[in-house]
Amino acid sequence: MTPIISVRNVTRSFQSTKKEPGFKGSLKLLLKPKKVTKTAVHEVSFEIKKGSFVGLIGANGAGKTTLLKILSGLIPPTSGEVKVLGSQPFKRTIEFRKKIALVMGQKAQLWWDLPARDAFDLIQAIYEIPEKIYQERLHTLTEILNVNSLLHTQIRRLSLGERMKMELIGAILHWPEVIYLDEPTIGLDLLAAHHLREFLKVHNEKEKATIILTSHNMDDIEQLCSRIMIMKEGKLIFDGDPEQLTKTEEKRLRLTFKEDISQMKLQEILNLDSTKIIKENDRNFLISLEPKAIADTLATLMKQTSVHDIGIENQSLETVIQNLYTQSTQITGFNL
Amino acid sequence: MKHWMWAALKNGLQDSMAYRSEFLIKIFVDAAVPAIVQIILWYAIFDLGHQNTVAGYTYAQMMSYTLMTVLFTQVRGGDHDFELAEMIRTGELSPYLLKPLNVVDFIYIRGVAHRLFVSVICLCIGIGISVFTELSPLRLIGGMMLALLGNLIHYQIGAALASVSFSWEEGYALLMVKNRITMFLSGELIPLFLIPESYAWIWKSLPFYLYVFGPSQYALGNWSHHEFIIQFSIGIGWLIITSMLTRYTWRTGIRHYQGLGG
Numbered sequence: 001m002t003p004i005i006s007v008r009n010v011t012r013s014f015q016s017t018k019k020e021p022g023f024k025g026s027l028k029l030l031l032k033p034k035k036v037t038k039t040a041v042h043e044v045s046f047e048i049k050k051g052s053f054v055g056l057i058g059a060n061g062a063g064k065t066t067l068l069k070i071l072s073g074l075i076p077p078t079s080g081e082v083k084v085l086g087s088q089p090f091k092r093t094i095e096f097r098k099k100i101a102l103v104m105g106q107k108a109q110l111w112w113d114l115p116a117r118d119a120f121d122l123i124q125a126i127y128e129i130p131e132k133i134y135q136e137r138l139h140t141l142t143e144i145l146n147v148n149s150l151l152h153t154q155i156r157r158l159s160l161g162e163r164m165k166m167e168l169i170g171a172i173l174h175w176p177e178v179i180y181l182d183e184p185t186i187g188l189d190l191l192a193a194h195h196l197r198e199f200l201k202v203h204n205e206k207e208k209a210t211i212i213l214t215s216h217n218m219d220d221i222e223q224l225c226s227r228i229m230i231m232k233e234g235k236l237i238f239d240g241d242p243e244q245l246t247k248t249e250e251k252r253l254r255l256t257f258k259e260d261i262s263q264m265k266l267q268e269i270l271n272l273d274s275t276k277i278i279k280e281n282d283r284n285f286l287i288s289l290e291p292k293a294i295a296d297t298l299a300t301l302m303k304q305t306s307v308h309d310i311g312i313e314n315q316s317l318e319t320v321i322q323n324l325y326t327q328s329t330q331i332t333g334f335n336l
Numbered sequence: 337m338k339h340w341m342w343a344a345l346k347n348g349l350q351d352s353m354a355y356r357s358e359f360l361i362k363i364f365v366d367a368a369v370p371a372i373v374q375i376i377l378w379y380a381i382f383d384l385g386h387q388n389t390v391a392g393y394t395y396a397q398m399m400s401y402t403l404m405t406v407l408f409t410q411v412r413g414g415d416h417d418f419e420l421a422e423m424i425r426t427g428e429l430s431p432y433l434l435k436p437l438n439v440v441d442f443i444y445i446r447g448v449a450h451r452l453f454v455s456v457i458c459l460c461i462g463i464g465i466s467v468f469t470e471l472s473p474l475r476l477i478g479g480m481m482l483a484l485l486g487n488l489i490h491y492q493i494g495a496a497l498a499s500v501s502f503s504w505e506e507g508y509a510l511l512m513v514k515n516r517i518t519m520f521l522s523g524e525l526i527p528l529f530l531i532p533e534s535y536a537w538i539w540k541s542l543p544f545y546l547y548v549f550g551p552s553q554y555a556l557g558n559w560s561h562h563e564f565i566i567q568f569s570i571g572i573g574w575l576i577i578t579s580m581l582t583r584y585t586w587r588t589g590i591r592h593y594q595g596l597g598g
Contacts, residue, residue: 014594074430074595097436109431111347113354118347125343126435154354 003047004178004210005071010080012041012066040066041077042234050177051208053200055215055225055242059325062231064214065104068180071212072102084178098127101176103168103184110155116166117151120173127174134173141169144199161192168196172203181213185220197223218318230324237324245320251294253287254311261285261305269304270297283308340437341445348449363410363454370524371406378402391530397556401527403465404479404552407458409524411483412547416447417494421508424501424589427596440495440582444488451487455480462555471555478564479555485571486547490518492578493543495586502589523549543574 017033019025028034041063048054056064069075070082073089073096082089087096110119124134142148145165155163164184172179181200185193201224204211215221221228222242230238238245260282267274270287278286289297294312301307353359381387382395390398420443423429432439462476497514501507519525521544528539528549539545550567553559559567 069430069595072434074433075593076591092433094436097434100434102430102434104430111351114347114351118350122340122343122347125340126437128339 004050004052004085005046005048005212006081006083007047007071008045008081010041010044010067010070010077010082011039012063012070012075013037013039013078039234041070041231043080044231044234044236045080046229046236046239048210048212050210051204052210052227053204053225054210054212055221055228056212056231057214057216057221057228057321058231061233063234064231065182067231068102068182068212068214071178072100072180073097074102098174099177100180101171101174101178102180102182103171104182108155108163108167110163110166110170112156113154115152115154116147116158116170119155119166119170120151123170123173129174137173137175138169141173141199144202145169145195161188164188165192165196168199172209175207175209177209179209179211181211181215183215184213185215185217193217193219200224218321222317230321232325242317245317250288251291252313253289253294253297254309254313255285255287255301255307256309257283257285258306258308259283266305269300341441344442344445345449345452348446349453351446352450352453359450363457367406367410367458370409371402374402374406375399391527393527393529398527400469400556401552404462404555405524405527405548407462408479408483408548408551408555409522410458411451411455411480411487412518412522412524413448413451413487413490416443417491417498417511418508419443419447420495421498421501421511424498424593425505425508425596427594429593430595433590433593440586444491444495448487448491452484455484470557472557475555475557479551482546482554482564482568482571483548483551485568485575486522486543486551489543489571489574489578490547492575492582496578496582499582499585499589502592518544518547521545522547523552543571543578546571546574 015035015037017029018036019029040061044063044067056067058064066075070077071084071089073084073092076090085096085099087093089096089100110116120138123129124131129137139148142151145168147162147165147169150158150162150166155166158166164186168184184200185196188196197220200211200213203209204224211224213220213224225242227240228238228242228245229236263274263277263279263285266272266277266285266287270277272287276288278288280286287297298310378390378395378398381390382398388394393401420429420440423432423443429439432442435442459476459480462471462480463473465471466473466476493514494511497510498507500510521528521539521542523539523545524547528536528545531539539549546567550559550571554564554567
């Protein structure tokens with residue numbers, strides 16, 4: 001299948017003026033501005049097939065949003081080649097714009113003082129959606145997201161979660177083939193986030209829309225994405241199945257001892273550094289281990305300590321990703 | 337006119353009327369305050385200075401001019417270019433850039449809805465006054481058409497200047513300068529015939545006089561129909577030039593857009 005999104009060696013740099021603190025800094029900025037160049041995205045390459053649900057994750061400033069802006073055509077890459085739906089996004093042809101949507105959790109597209117319905121009517125006119133189809137879509141979306149009764153309420157009177165749902169409806173009323181979601185569940189309560197996730201899952205499966213989601217909420221990623229891409233300092237350091245990531249990672253040994261034991265003593269017995277052992281209390285510990293080292297570790301512990309209970313668990317995706325953020329090199333063995 | 341343009345106009349009108357009291361008070365204050373200031377000023381010049389005419393105009397003629405400028409100034413506009421500059425600076429422009437439309441046209445049409453509504457009110461007031469005076473309703477309508485053309489030119493100039501914000505964060509400063517120059521050279525503050533003839537080329541070679549001075553002159557009968565047609569044609573020429581300038585500056589500027597704040 002031909003990829004719907006194709007990115008080849010894309011780099012994006014920004015130039016900005018650096019301001020030093022204080023009045024002196026302001027004066028310097030006025031007289032002799034100091035320019036700094038920052039590379040937000042560095043030599044990134046990947047392909048995405050139609051109907052995929054991809055999670056794009058990374059720490060703050062990793063380059064996720066910049067990449068989404070390039071893919072949506074808001075900004076051009078400094079170098080490299082991008083193709084989305086067969087065209088270069090930054091050319092922003094009318095046809096291209098009709099087929100994509102970008103939802104930014106921190107950017108509103110609906111008008112504050114107007115009811116959502118008025119904004120949706122304008123969106124209908126902009127995208128030339130036939131009346132019957134518009135009514136059907138609006139009905140479906142408002143039912144699923146449970147905001148039917150709020151259509152005639154001014155946006156500013158809605159809660160954050162309700163507003164986000166309206167933003168999402170406004171962004172996909174034209175049934176885009178590619179949807180970019182930048183932290184859509186930011187600020188939402190558990191229930192609202194759950195509803196939004198459910199909706200996105202159904203929409204992706206039913207309409208075969210290609211969705212790229214960035215989120216710091218690992219529940220979003222784990223529940224929705226069959227593929228994740230991890231960015232760090234502008235580089236793509238992982239691209240693959242989330243299970244692939246957790247399976248190959250260290251396991252967690254949950255231990256309860258009959259007597260109190262110090263973390264220092266455990267480190268000595270197991271010859272591990274402090275980052276591998278988490279102390280919950282004087283008798284409960286979590287130890288991160290390579291799967292192959294578990295048996296030997298247990299044998300050593302049985303001999304030298306009084307173990308009361310043992311549990312072995314997978315690392316959570318969140319922990320694995322936290323580890324990735326702190327590692328300095330790209331993960332090897334994955335299709336990058 | 338495309339379908340979305342009507343929808344944007346309707347949406348803009350709904351938006352501007354969201355705060356009804358504010359909407360009406362703003363119209364009243366925008367018109368009343370400059371009118372009162374000018375009436376007091378001209379009274380001071382004529383009465384306290386013991387003058388019968390100023391630049392060949394009597395007090396009554398000057399009051400008629402003042403009244404007309406107050407009406408046409410309400411149509412001038414000049415705030416939505418600030419909105420454009422701010423949207424570029426803060427990255428709020430992003431959702432609009434992804435819609436299948438021309439963002440400059442869209443912001444204008446949504447924003448002008450308010451001015452169109454105001455122009456209808458001003459025209460009604462003007463026609464109301466004409467019943468009791470020698471003013472011609474036909475000339476008032478012509479003047480209003482020229483003022484609306486001026487509004488369009490003014491926005492195009494503003495949009496071109498706003499595009500400076502793509503590469504210079506403080507680009508909106510240019511819009512402030514533009515608005516100050518406009519206030520003076522549109523005839524809004526003082527009648528342009530008070531400017532010495534040797535300097536008249538300055539205002540005649542810029543489009544600003546078409547916003548307020550021109551419409552007032554035609555409405556008051558100081559311009560013939562023939563002169564009006566010539567000036568309207570000049571206005572169309574300015575509109576074509578400024579539209580082309582806006583399209584060029586946006587096409588160039590958009591490459592520097594950073595879409596901040598995401």
